[in-house]
Amino acid sequence: MQGGSSGGQRSQRVTISDLARRLDISKASVSYALNGRSGVSEETRQRVLSLAAELGFHPNSAAVALSASRTRTIGIVIARDPALISTEAFYMRTLVGIEQYLNEVDSSLLLRLTGEQGQDLDVLRRWSRQGRVDGFILFDEHNDDPRIPLLKELGVPCVVVSSNAPDDGVGRLISSPEQTVRLLVGHLEELGHKEIAHVSGPFTFVHEQLRVKLLKEHAEARGIRVTHLEGNYQYADGAALTRKLLKSKKRPTALVLGNDLMAVAALRVAVELGTAVPDELSIIAWDDSPLCELALPGITAVDQQTMERGRMAADLLFRIAAGESGLHWETPSGVLRVRDSTAPA
Amino acid sequence: MQGGSSGGQRSQRVTISDLARRLDISKASVSYALNGRSGVSEETRQRVLSLAAELGFHPNSAAVALSASRTRTIGIVIARDPALISTEAFYMRTLVGIEQYLNEVDSSLLLRLTGEQGQDLDVLRRWSRQGRVDGFILFDEHNDDPRIPLLKELGVPCVVVSSNAPDDGVGRLISSPEQTVRLLVGHLEELGHKEIAHVSGPFTFVHEQLRVKLLKEHAEARGIRVTHLEGNYQYADGAALTRKLLKSKKRPTALVLGNDLMAVAALRVAVELGTAVPDELSIIAWDDSPLCELALPGITAVDQQTMERGRMAADLLFRIAAGESGLHWETPSGVLRVRDSTAPA
DNA sequence: CTGAAAGCGCTTACAG
């Protein structure tokens, strides 16, 4: 055994001590040079930088984290049924958006998919205490979401990809459904629908409550009646609720479904019951995806600009972590992708 | 300012020094107790553990990583077009599987989606040098994949979710397409198809080359002719290639498409050209997804057990990181989900 | 069984 301290296999890592020794300067100077701080002559800085590049030096992240309390890592913990997570393109699209930003600022994402609820709180707590992340991005806000007070107490920044905006001092990416509702109602009104149904996602989600409330308000203001049913985002549920709606006496002429999966289910059930789409029934999905795009007929859907939202969430989080406080940003408004599943009533 | 060293906001973190002080023992004893090492009396261990629990102590991950060179983190870097990543449920399903394992062993996933190829090598190198991860799981192996020699040189363990098995000393999760091919060919033979076409994914992927080769061999051994075309996994490409095939003189009676998106495209084009599916044309997708399940007719597809493969990959990586070397595991064989897109020739 | 001490690789006041 020669020279090696611990590692063994791993090729000798280059440290700032190595750089300092080779250049015959102090570790501090190397650190200053590397971090663009004042305290070194321009000449020394260049010598350090070029040697670092030559040797392929990258600072040990643990050491940086330990001494500077900065991890360049954000955490995301998703507590949803694994089956749903992989089915809903929403999550992956958001992650892609977040990653776009992370690539730009060379930061990383620590990801944990805890199947069950409750477990996510543990992970949040642990990662915070462990100093593993600089902050969190939170999805799927609930009523009285326990994660928010927890993170406040732990003193870790977070951004809620949310839809309401209580002034509680945490970062929020606000995407009010108001604009989306306007698009939906406008489209349905133009087509002359008077009796519609809304199969929402679970009411436990803050954004679903808002959607239901706003859709009702806006629609009724235009003389459109809304029947609301609560769904759970699953295919089977969308199918069952659609069946129920289509068999009721006051049959709606248009259906708004909370996500793509339920919208496809509605389409299927309509076909099955011999209800022509879009001639006898219009269908709209509240979130766009390949499933909507590739359905037959293509399903009119709201493109929520999910990737862009992810990007913004990451951006916002880094600003908050850098000291700007209580920021609230509005997301770009959604876009209605009109396809073949909607037609005049 | 009182007492606080740096943090400021963040609620006072509990450290082993705090525990040691309160219990009036040394930091070493606390560490031993916490890590289940010998060197403390059972009584002391219990006192440490209960105080730790009481105070919500969690060891600073940077400190652990720095002193023990163990991060409890695995890295995944995916260099694919973001659009494709969010479209292919494959990735998310694999991540879910990996996460299942990580949850069990309380480890984490560091994820980076670099849009372009080439960039992924940088991230691999940087994370390795930075000591950010204990190892990597690699997807989408290419011919002479530069990632493998790079990680070897860096001395970082990795598992290739792969399909071939060169004996190159890195961990490999082997999922030979052989079994899948057998399923596919068996199904098509039973249905009496004699002339089929295979629209594969890009040849740059090792697993696609294998699929093409094996499908050809097995089919021809049963007297089935195979026409092969190389696709790129995108909808548009699947559509174009299908159009080409259906217009050729030697029209195949069955199509095998490399992924779900191309299979849906094939279905669409068939409908458009007035070719009845499955009566005049059978369609099979090499990877299952909701898209296949929810298409009309439902598309017969190979369920690759993606989640289970993800789980195994993580398991394997941890074993390798723990010292077991050059492990090769076989994944469970795929399952053919027969739906309505396949029928007798 | 237990403690004092060195060390992991950085950063950051603090003196020169």
Place this chain on the structure above:
DNA sequence: CTGAAAGCGCTTACAG
């Protein structure tokens, strides 16, 4: 502009 030194919070031989 530069260096010596302490410190971040752990782990780990090494003595008792």
